[in-house]
Amino acid sequence: MRKIRLHLIFVIYMAYCGSVVTMAQSALSLTNYTYSPTQLVIGTIQSKEPMARFSLRGPNAGLFSVTKANQLAIKPGAAKSSVPWYDLIIEGRNSKGIQRDTFRLVVDQFIRNQVIAHRGAWKKSGTTENSLTSLNNAIKLGCMGSEFDVHMSSDSVLFIHHDPAIEGIEIEKTPATDLAKLKLSNGESLPTLASYLREGMKQNRTRLILEIKTSKLGRSMALTERVVAMVHQLKAQAWVEYIAFDYEVCKKVKALDPAAKVAYLNGDKSPAQLEADQLTGFDYHFSVLKKNEAWLQDAKQRHLTTNAWTVNDQPTLQWFLDQHVDYLTTNEPELLLELVKK
Template sequence: MREVLMLVLWPLLLIQGYCVAQTNGRATVYLTGYTWSKNTQAVGYVRLRTGDIKSITLDGENQAAFKISKDHQLSIRPEKLKAGATYADVSIIVKTTSGEETSIFRIVKDDFIRNKVIAHRGAWKNTGATENSIAALNHAIALGCEGSEFDVHMSADSLPVINHDASIQGISIAKTNSSELLTMKLSNGESLPTLENYLKAGMMQNKTKLILEIKPSELGKEGSLALTHKIITLVEKLHAQAWVDYISFDYDVCKEVMKLAPYAHAAYLKGDKAPAELAADNLYGLDYHVSVLQKNPDWLTDAKNRKLTINVWTVNDKLVLDELLKQNVDFITTNEPELLLSLVKR
């Protein structure tokens, strides 16, 4: 009986232990912003997840291109960077009440597009690319979309991979080790993308944002939260904070993102919560199916009044796209990015 009980509990113990280890192992220093622009050279404030700041020192080869104010605001001197640089890494040494910590942050030139167009699973429908492939991401970038959305699950051995469904070719992602999953080919010949490879591909440019959907795990809530921890840890390891925004159908996942990464933009997908609740939990915005906002038209005004962003999915009809553009929503997720781009460029 004891052996049977351990077999049942062991996956949950692994997940819970992973969460604790990753939470305790992550850096305590973060920035409130990770970009600069021609008109905005203030990047963000240095903050701690726990403890108090005693002093801050800048270091690294780009040290001269940055400065820190008395209130811990990081700013950039673009003229000190190499000509044409689209990002610069800076090392920040923070002395706290409990010791000293050094963190490296990638500060990115904000050339990100603002045209409301979010390519759903990348640009695939009219390009011949496979949904959620790196090729679909590259097509979305080439088209000039504001963002490219993609879906993340986690293998049995805790590797985040890109796929919409919980299974691929009839095999459960959460119950299968990555060594087997990564042998699988997409219809366009690509291997199943890992999150790391997908992020690295997206970070080769600074025009299109990466809209990362954290999928609820078929293993339950613990699996979903373990995936959330794994994703945030990887994003920070790759210095990808400037590129990535987060969405999820799991409200606890959205709140966990904001707990782990207070600088992040997280939006909720399910559509069962009014804007007031999202604002109270410091979410970035709502990201609801068009039918939800058609049933609750007052939520548009309420969300704007609460400084929440509004994304609507998945809209492919020209008349509906036109109406949403008239309502001045912030983003529209679509399988027809070419069509929507033609409408916003009129």
Template sequence: MNKFKGYNITIAILFLLLFSECSSKKAKANNKIAFADNCVVAHRGAWKKMGFPENSIASLKHAIELKCTGSEFDVRMTADDSLVINHDPHYNNLPIESTAYTDLLKFKLSNGEKLPTLREYVLAGIENNISTRLVCEIKPSEISKERGQIVAAKVVQLVKELKAQDIVVYISFDYDILKKIRTLNPTVSLQYLEGNKSPEQVKADGISGLDCHFSVFKEHPDWIESAKKNNITLNAWTVNDPNDMDWLIANGFDFITTNEPELLKERIKLSPVSNGMKLIWSDEFNTKGLPDSTKWNFEEGGHGWGNGESQYYTSRPENANIQNGILSIKIIKENYKGSSYTSARINTKNKFSFKYGKVEMRAKQPSGGGVWPALWMLGDNKAAVGWPACGEIDIMEYAGNRMNKVTAALHHPDHSGANPDGGYTMITNADTEFHIYTLEWTPSDIKISVDNQHFFVFANSSSIPFNHDFFLIFNCAIGGHYGGAIDPNFSSSNFDIDYVRVFQNK
């Protein structure tokens, strides 16, 4: 009797364990996928910081641990039709498409893993994962277009077999591969990598996203707004520079593919977008030649501008020119219309003005005794009420005679001219490195900073003229009461501006 009792207890325990395991699997299967609320896609997994091999299961697992919204990987097919994960067409100098998988297995990844199959990779990717998309790049075949179509069909079938359709999205440089996948799965997310088709074109062909090198979007900035209007998802690759990250975050990209997921997550935290703000206006200076005339006006003349300055402002490309994503306002020593120097001054008057928000500008100062660059704002009611009643916000002023000293000032009827409210800070390498100059403007206060460090805070109120629309002004003067004595050996110098962005609360 006792033996049977013990036997029954053992059976009961085994049954409970089996029931528990089945229940756990069922629970996992029923878990609703809620992808991480960020734009971070780890390129070939999160491999760089930890030293994992690219496209390894270890790098995939780490991307999931980081809760990236996506982890990208590359699929190729071997000579014996095995679907494997590898970016390059060769693995250990063996051409994947003409080599059997058993021969590829002779060589390990640097962390000891074997070259993973797609089945192994997807199974690892769906285990304990409800936050990270598996971004599957199907590589075009080097053998034939038809083989690429076959690979696509096999990948889709395997993903379906593994019940991973809800977590896998597809990307490819081969447009026909994506169109083939669309016929096999009408609802799956597809993103095109090449960058030679507009949002309207991909939408017409049933492709749901553009996933282009970030430079493509700088060359076609209109695609960003067009994609949003057409409900086309935006992804950019491979973005490792924090300045490029900031630009894409500010422009509301759905996904950003990077080798630096940890860095990208930090940049997201610092972005105004993460604090409930929206980009309402910007100039990234990604065109060539003169500044965009739909955004900027030139102010011309050489009358000293009320400050005893020595330059003549022109609208020539010699004094204001965009190249390689940088607007250079160049001050030149030359005789021009009665002045000994030329430069440029541009503004957004009657083209863009705003009340309250955050302004970010990334700039590098000119050098030389007497130079006087400024990034500033005037109330757009100046013509009606005059200065200083309109108000003036100097976000950044700099003088070459006071190297590395950056000042900010507010001019209004109680404090103007040589007696504004203001402050200053010292920075390093002002004329050899770019720095970020920021204004945060609300009904209650005005804060000005350099490189995210506040150095001037002022209490705003209804009694002073900082509660109406202002427009932007960029210029570089020389001499005058602020610029001071001009170095007799000065010949020319550039005031370089990388971008200006204006954010407001949503």
């Protein structure tokens, strides 16, 4: 009985933390979630089913407006406020009733310096990769983004770790109760996706680059659905960009959230193919792009984003900077930050 009670307590706790998510996807979405004093139009309200009209609800409703074209805009006074974000309820009405969701709209202070800290900033500081400390190190450094990896436990709780196993324990075959007991080398607990997102959402300067890891047990689509549901549940859309090695995962993210930014990692698709499948761009190993330099210019002409991983030496970093890539993923964010300042 005691074990049963402890398990129930843990499940309740994980649900409170947002680690247990419902699979239902919102019927409403936005094409963008950020604003600035010079960018008052935030984006277009979209729905999976036709809606007669949209209405704004909640305490912040008076700070926003919706045009006849369903464009959401923030009023100038609210955009100039020191408030970093507003939560807004949007309702859509049709013959089936009312669809409602809450969105977090964030003032755009996000950094644009090309520097993506691979698994956070951990190497120079001597902390553990994919930890909350490595995330906060990347934020303090002023990186454009901090990359991290997501796996799913045997009972469908989402955890942050690069390898499929930790201390010989396979994440996919282990329940969350056991994974929660594990400690990283810096003393932190193995972070859940919920705790990682909440930590990253305390600021609005560094993006969260979320890699959906490929399942060895054929659960990649289930993992993808839960990841996107978690991002939406926590209202983290303004912060999160997705990457994956599995092309079907990339397409699944776009199907679940057409406005999501999604880049492919595996290096075997041309810019033309990425454009045809409506992905945002590519995030290829630097050796692939060295062999296919024409892809860099081709991608730019197609308005696709370009990223190279994992680039750690100064000559190669500088070569890609000279090619004007949009992002560079590195284990040496401090070095890259010095180069982009020159």
